[in-house]
Amino acid sequence: xxxxxxxxxxxxxxIGVAGYDEVEEIARGLVAxxxxxxxxxDVATAAMDEIGEKFAAFEVFLPDLMIAGEKMTRCMAILQPxxxxxxxxKASARVVLGTVSGDLHDIGxxxxxxxxxxxxxxxxxxxxxVPPLEFIKAAREHxxxxxxxxxLMTNSLPYQxxxxxxxxxxxxxxxxYVIVGGGPVTPEFARQIGADGWAENxxxxxxxxxxxxxxxxxxxxxxxxx
Numbered sequence: 576x577x578x579x580x581x582x583x584x585x586x587x588x589x590i591g592v593a594g595y596d597e598v599e600e601i602a603r604g605l606v607a608x609x610x611x612x613x614x615x616x617d618v619a620t621a622a623m624d625e626i627g628e629k630f631a632a633f634e635v636f637l638p639d640l641m642i643a644g645e646k647m648t649r650c651m652a653i654l655q656p657x658x659x660x661x662x663x664x665k666a667s668a669r670v671v672l673g674t675v676s677g678d679l680h681d682i683g684x685x686x687x688x689x690x691x692x693x694x695x696x697x698x699x700x701x702x703x704x705v706p707p708l709e710f711i712k713a714a715r716e717h718x719x720x721x722x723x724x725x726x727l728m729t730n731s732l733p734y735q736x737x738x739x740x741x742x743x744x745x746x747x748x749x750x751x752y753v754i755v756g757g758g759p760v761t762p763e764f765a766r767q768i769g770a771d772g773w774a775e776n777x778x779x780x781x782x783x784x785x786x787x788x789x790x791x792x793x794x795x796x797x798x799x800x801x
Contacts, residue, residue, distance in 0.1 A: 578610050582618045589622035589646050598646045602653040612657045613778070616686070619650055620776055623682050627727065627758055644682050655689055668788045671713045672723035673701030674757075675734035680727035683757060686777035687723060694781040696721075707737040714751055721784050724770075726757040735760070736768040743769075752787045752794045756780055762800050772799035 576584075581604060588598045605615050626643045629635045670691050674684050681703050688700045699717045701709060710722055724735045735755050742748040754772040755765050765773035771787060771794050774780035783799060790796070 673705035674703040677731035690781040
């Protein structure tokens with residue numbers, strides 16, 4: 576079986592009826608065969624995006640979403656150590672991230688946390704359903720350089736804006752870069768709310784954070800699109 580076939584098998588296992596053990600076996604096989612782990616993560620991410628789209632369209636339901644999320648978690652537990660083993664990056668900046676109020680999705684956020692860690696960032700993950708003020712408190716506590724706000728539901732998008740508005744009202748906007756992402760988040764929305772950047776996926780989010788830190792610019796900056 577070719578590497579492309581195995582990657583396709585991983586995709587199908589994540590979105591289909593395959594059990595947890597089968598997903599883990601495929602992930603171990605990818606590692607054993609020397610497949611590019613980042614390529615495997617790209618495939619897995621695409622599978623999660625597909626599940627998310629089906630959930631939004633009522634083609635699958637919450638139990639299906641939760642099962643897919645657990646499969647992804649187990650897959651990443653196998654793949655992640657091999658990404659880190661190939662990275663000699665050292666922690667260069669601190670990122671506080673979380674899923675905003677009204678949203679309990681964590682698959683995309685977890686992927687971003689993984690990729691940021693691999694890229695050498697020190698990451699503090701606040702989890703899901705995080706109120707705006709909690710982001711700011713955590714940013715102070717962890718001496719963050721970047722706030723990363725995730726949203727997978729349209730009705731939670733205003734809370735991304737609220738975090739930025741609160742920072743401005745408290746006179747702290749210039750202390751933190753703020754990036755946003757998630758299924759319903761667009762570059763246009765990022766610009767409208769005054770975010771410093773937007774990325775389409777986890778790998779791009781890590782690159783965006785590196786770009787912002789290396790720019791040396793004081794936030795807020797003109798919105799950067801990864």
